[in-house]
Amino acid sequence: MSVLAEADLRLDAGPIDYALLVIYFVVVLGIGVMARRSVSSSLDFLLSGRSLPAWVTGLAFISANLGALELMGMTANGAQYGMATVHYYWIGAIPAMVFLGLVMMPFYYGSKVRSVPEFMLRRFGKPAHLVNAISFAVAQVLIAGINLFALAVIIDALLGWPLPVSIVVAAMVVLAYTALGGLSAAIYNEVLQFFVIVAALAPLTIVGLIKVGGWQGLVQKVTDQEQLSAWPATELTGINSPVWSVVGLVFGLGFVLSFGYWTTNFAEVQRAMSAKSMSAAKRTPIIGAYPKALIPAIIIIPGIIAAVIVPEMAQLKAGDTSSGVVYNNVLPLLMRDLLPNGILGIAITGLLASFMAGVAANVSSFNTVFTYDLWQDYIKKDRPDEYYLRVGRLATVGACVLAIGTAFIAAALGGSNIMDYIQALFSFFNAPLFATFIVGMFWKRMTPTAGWVGLLAGTFTAMFIYAISEPSFGIKWLELPGQGASFLGAGLAFVVDVVVSVAVSLVTRPKPDSELVGLVYSLTPKADRSHSTTGEDAGWYRSPALLGGGVLALTTVLYVIFG
Amino acid sequence: MRLFDLRLIIAFLFGLYGVVLVVVGLGFTSDDDLKKAEGVNINLWAGIAMVVLAAVFAAWATLRPQFAKTATTTGDDLGKQG
Numbered sequence: 001m002s003v004l005a006e007a008d009l010r011l012d013a014g015p016i017d018y019a020l021l022v023i024y025f026v027v028v029l030g031i032g033v034m035a036r037r038s039v040s041s042s043l044d045f046l047l048s049g050r051s052l053p054a055w056v057t058g059l060a061f062i063s064a065n066l067g068a069l070e071l072m073g074m075t076a077n078g079a080q081y082g083m084a085t086v087h088y089y090w091i092g093a094i095p096a097m098v099f100l101g102l103v104m105m106p107f108y109y110g111s112k113v114r115s116v117p118e119f120m121l122r123r124f125g126k127p128a129h130l131v132n133a134i135s136f137a138v139a140q141v142l143i144a145g146i147n148l149f150a151l152a153v154i155i156d157a158l159l160g161w162p163l164p165v166s167i168v169v170a171a172m173v174v175l176a177y178t179a180l181g182g183l184s185a186a187i188y189n190e191v192l193q194f195f196v197i198v199a200a201l202a203p204l205t206i207v208g209l210i211k212v213g214g215w216q217g218l219v220q221k222v223t224d225q226e227q228l229s230a231w232p233a234t235e236l237t238g239i240n241s242p243v244w245s246v247v248g249l250v251f252g253l254g255f256v257l258s259f260g261y262w263t264t265n266f267a268e269v270q271r272a273m274s275a276k277s278m279s280a281a282k283r284t285p286i287i288g289a290y291p292k293a294l295i296p297a298i299i300i301i302p303g304i305i306a307a308v309i310v311p312e313m314a315q316l317k318a319g320d321t322s323s324g325v326v327y328n329n330v331l332p333l334l335m336r337d338l339l340p341n342g343i344l345g346i347a348i349t350g351l352l353a354s355f356m357a358g359v360a361a362n363v364s365s366f367n368t369v370f371t372y373d374l375w376q377d378y379i380k381k382d383r384p385d386e387y388y389l390r391v392g393r394l395a396t397v398g399a400c401v402l403a404i405g406t407a408f409i410a411a412a413l414g415g416s417n418i419m420d421y422i423q424a425l426f427s428f429f430n431a432p433l434f435a436t437f438i439v440g441m442f443w444k445r446m447t448p449t450a451g452w453v454g455l456l457a458g459t460f461t462a463m464f465i466y467a468i469s470e471p472s473f474g475i476k477w478l479e480l481p482g483q484g485a486s487f488l489g490a491g492l493a494f495v496v497d498v499v500v501s502v503a504v505s506l507v508t509r510p511k512p513d514s515e516l517v518g519l520v521y522s523l524t525p526k527a528d529r530s531h532s533t534t535g536e537d538a539g540w541y542r543s544p545a546l547l548g549g550g551v552l553a554l555t556t557v558l559y560v561i562f563g
Numbered sequence: 564m565r566l567f568d569l570r571l572i573i574a575f576l577f578g579l580y581g582v583v584l585v586v587v588g589l590g591f592t593s594d595d596d597l598k599k600a601e602g603v604n605i606n607l608w609a610g611i612a613m614v615v616l617a618a619v620f621a622a623w624a625t626l627r628p629q630f631a632k633t634a635t636t637t638g639d640d641l642g643k644q645g
Contacts, residue, residue, distance in 0.1 A: 016587060020580065027576050038566045048566075051632040056569060188569050195573060195616070199580070203609045207600045276632040340596035342587040342606040346580060536629075 009157045009332040017345030024196070024349045028177055028356075031188045035181025042388040045182035046368040047114055047274045052184075054280035054542075056191055058287030061097075061271040062295075063190035066197060067358020068150035071299070071351070076327035077236075078303020079313055082227025083562065084236040085300045091254035093292050094555045096262035097285040098548040104263050105272060106529035107441055109281040111518040114273070116266040117373040123440050123519045124451030125511075131452055133373040135429050136266060137366055141399060144362035145406025151355035152407065158332060158348060167407045170352075174359045175400035178367075179393055183274055186357075186364040190271075193353040194291070200350030201298035204331075207338045208305040218301075221308045230563040237487065252487025256494045260430030264437055267365035279531035282544035289551040293558060306330045310337060359403065367395035428466070431490035432458025435497035444520040448511060450504040458497030465489035566631040570624040578617035584610030 039045045077085040113119045117136060121129035152166035161169075177185045212218045222228055226235075232242035232249075239245040262268060262285070272284035306313045310333045312325040325333065335347045371392045380387070436455050440446050468477040469485035478485065516523045531537060531544070540546060588607025597604065624630075 016583070016591075020583065023579060024576070027572065031572065034567050049632075051566060053631065184566060188572070191569060192573060192576065195577065199577070199609065199613060202612075203605050207603060207605055210601045210603060338600060340592065340599050340606060342584050342591075343609050346584070346609070 009329060009336065010160060011158050011332065011336055011344065011348065012341070013159065013344060013348060014341040016341050017348060020342075020345035021349045021352070024353060025173065027192070028173065028189055028353075031192075032177030032180035032185045035177075035185040035188065038184060039182055039389070042371065042385050042392055043114070044184075045389055045392050046364075046371060047270070048182070048184045048187060050274055051276045052187065052274050052280070053536075054275055054283040054287055056187060057271045057275045057280065057284040059194045059291070060187040060190040061268060061284050061288035062292045063194040063197075063354075063357055064267055064271060064361035066194065066295075066354055067361070068147050068154070068355040069358070071197075071354050072150070072154075072328045072331065074296075074299050075303040075306070075330040078300035079307040079317070079330050080303075080327050081233070081236045082222065082224070082304055082307075083230045083300070084227070084233035085303070086230050086296050086558075086562065087233060087236070087249055087253060089292060089296045090555045090559060091249060092258040093262060094289050094551060095254065096258040097289040097292065098552060099259060100263045100269070100272070101282045101284065101286040101544055102548050104437070104441070105282045105285070106278070107519060107521075107524070108269060109273060109275070109278050110524070110528050114372050115369050116264055116269050117369055119437075119519070120451070121373070121377070123516070124436075124446075125448040128436070128448065128451035128455060129373065129377070131455060132433065133369055133377075137369050137374065139429070140267065140362040140366040140369075141402045142406050144359050144366070144399065144403035145408075146410050147355060147358040147362065148403050148407040149410040151352065151359065152411075154332070154351060154355065158351075163411060164408075167404060167411075170356060170359070171400050171404045171407070174356055174363060175397060178360050178363050179396040179400075182392070182396075183270070183364050183368075186360045187271065187274065189353075189360060190357050193350075193357045196346065196350045196353050198295075198298065200347040201302065203343050204334055204338060204347065205298045205302050205305070208302055208309065208334060211309055211338065212305055218305060218308065222304065227304070230559070238485075248487045252491050256431045256434070256490040257427065257487065260427075260432075260434035260490065260494075264430060264433040266369060267361045270365050270368060277532065277537055279533070279537035279542060279544065282531055283542065283547060286544055286547045286551060289548075290554070293551060293555050302334055303330050306334050310334065363396060363399045363403065366399045367392050370395040370399075427486050427490055428459050428462040428493070431462060431493040432497040435494045436501060439498055439501050440520070442521050443505075444513065444516055444522055445505055445510050446501060447505045447508040449508040450501040453504045454497045454501030457500040458493040461496040462489040462493035465492060568624050568628075568630040570620045570630065574617045574621040574624065576617075577613045578621070581610045581613030581615075581617055584613065586610075 038049075041049070043049055074085060074088060077088070108116070108119060111119065111122065113122060115133075117129055117133040120132045148167055148171055151170050152163050155161050155166035155170070156163050177189065181188075209215065209218065212221055219228060232245045234240060234242060234245045237245045237248045239248050268285075272281045275281040275284050307317050308314065310330075312323040313327075313330065313333060315323055316325055316327070331351065335344060339347055371388055375391050375395075376383075376388060432455050435458055436451060439454075440451065465478070465485065466489055468475045469479070469489075478488075513523055518524050518528055533542075584606045588604050588610055592604055592606060596606075
């Protein structure tokens with residue numbers, strides 16, 4: 001992304017655009033101030049007091065993921081790979097989100113744990129808990145820094161502020177509202193951000209489509225017709241054989257990577273844990289799945305349009321890199337070419353809001369894991385709740401300061417490469433974590449020792465595949481361009497984790513059944529896993545299973561029409 | 564735990580944004596602006612859509628005032644789990 005500044009992306013923002021941007025920031029900070037009044041305990045601050053309605057947590061659930069990497073990355077993928085990018089949404093998110101809601105949420109919400117690592121602690125004990133809590137906390141600070149850096153780069157490119165100023169200002173805004181209002185403020189802003197993003201991208205898509213002559217015009221103008229069909233996505237996976245490309249997509253992306261990400265990443269699961277009832281918690285990821293299934297229309301289609309109508313993008317696609325533009329520049333270029341002042345201000349606001357919400361999601365999940373899983377469990381136990389509320393606030397300040405530090409490191413190391421490495425690094429943890437969770441939830445015999453040994457074995461497997469396939473390491477035993485290597489690494493990590501967990505469980509001692517109630521399927525009474533269907537949880541349209549089936553059907557229809 | 568109603572904030576922000584865009588779209592749109600967006604007065608149309616969104620959220624909040632669960636957190640939730 002360091003190339004961004006070299007290409008001419010400066011937008012012609014006028015006073016009206018700045019005014020709209022300022023209004024947004026005033027509202028964001030206002031939310032922080034107002035949310036502060038509702039915080040009276042650490043649970044209020046770190047989990048919104050488990051009081052939020054499902055539509056709020058559901059929109060926050062997908063918004064937390066709709067940050068810099070997602071928005072820039074997926075429009076870029078749209079321009080580069082075309083329709084195949086939809087797999088990241090339809091195969092790579094929807095099934096996992098439905099699975100999280102229907103199968104895993106009863107254990108997360110029902111056991112009253114306050115974080116994903118805490119579930120680990122109760123199911124497998126301290127070694128597995130510590131591995132999970134520390135790797136998650138470190139990962140969130142690093143990703144927060146990278147998100148912050150991406151945000152600063154875009155502010156620099158769009159508005160011309162120097163990088164260090166943008167980094168510090170953006171971190172201060174996030175710090176102000178998350179330290180004041182805690183998770184509620186973060187979630188409220190995520191919901192607001194969702195609507196601003198849609199308000200920014202929908203006009204862009206509509207004007208773009210009119211410019212290319214509608215859908216038919218776009219279909220005619222795309223030079224490489226293969227990019228209009230989603231299957232078999234050989235370009236995206238880097239796997240030449242169409243059959244294996246589809247297998248890689250379905251098993252690697254659709255199963256291991258996406259289930260690993262959506263079901264064990266606390267930054268996501270936290271949103272569902274803050275819901276007001278079991279029914280609302282189950283519905284959170286499923287309600288989020290509906291916009292997630294439809295949003296490619298305003299993320300991927302603009303990418304495809306840009307490759308046709310933005311001259312620099314068309315050149316890049318033909319192999320001419322002289323303009324200095326990279327695929328990540330799709331959105332700013334489209335905004336420059338299509339949007340007049342006024343709506344341009346909304347679009348700039350949407351971009352900045354989305355990047356900031358990404359940082360806030362990292363920070364608000366970090367402070368919970370730090371406070372409950374590290375400080376309370378290992379450093380200062382049994383203090384009154386006000387003490388942990390204070391720790392939570394201080395952890396928020398600490399996370400923002402650390403993120404400024406990691407943002408400058410990312411800046412020094414130079415942008416996009418480091419981002420890719422760290423993404424790869426975190427994929428090492430998600431796939432094994434999912435394997436350990438799923439075996440642990442359904443097999444009561446799985447032992448605490450198997451918990452941490454399996455996790456480490458899986459992580460090392462993923463690292464090994466990465467080491468032998470990443471070209472810059474020079475080992476090159478395996479050559480898989482595109483996403484193929486990470487699909488394979490995640491898939492093998494999952495298999496190794498399951499095999500090792502089963503093997504180790506057979507020779508070590510399991511926890512007694514009495515300690516596993518609420519954590520393992522066969523030992524949890526059905527009543528504890530089901531949700532109430534009265535009061536605010538009543539009505540057939542609030543049935544998680546029905547809503548889940550609905551979004552799976554919707555996705556299938558979308559695949560039939562656009563795949 | 565008493566949270567303020569997020570729907571009213573959404574209604575406020577988009578009401579304001581919508582009105583500003585409608586005014587810009589009606590009164591301050593040059594031919595260059597129109598040309599940029601292929602002859603569509605995108606400010607006007609986006610502004611109208613935002614006003615409608617704001618109205619929907621305002622109506623929802625008025626008709627169904629109950630928003631977040633107002634019950635205070637129970638002692639059970641506050642205790643250390645595990």
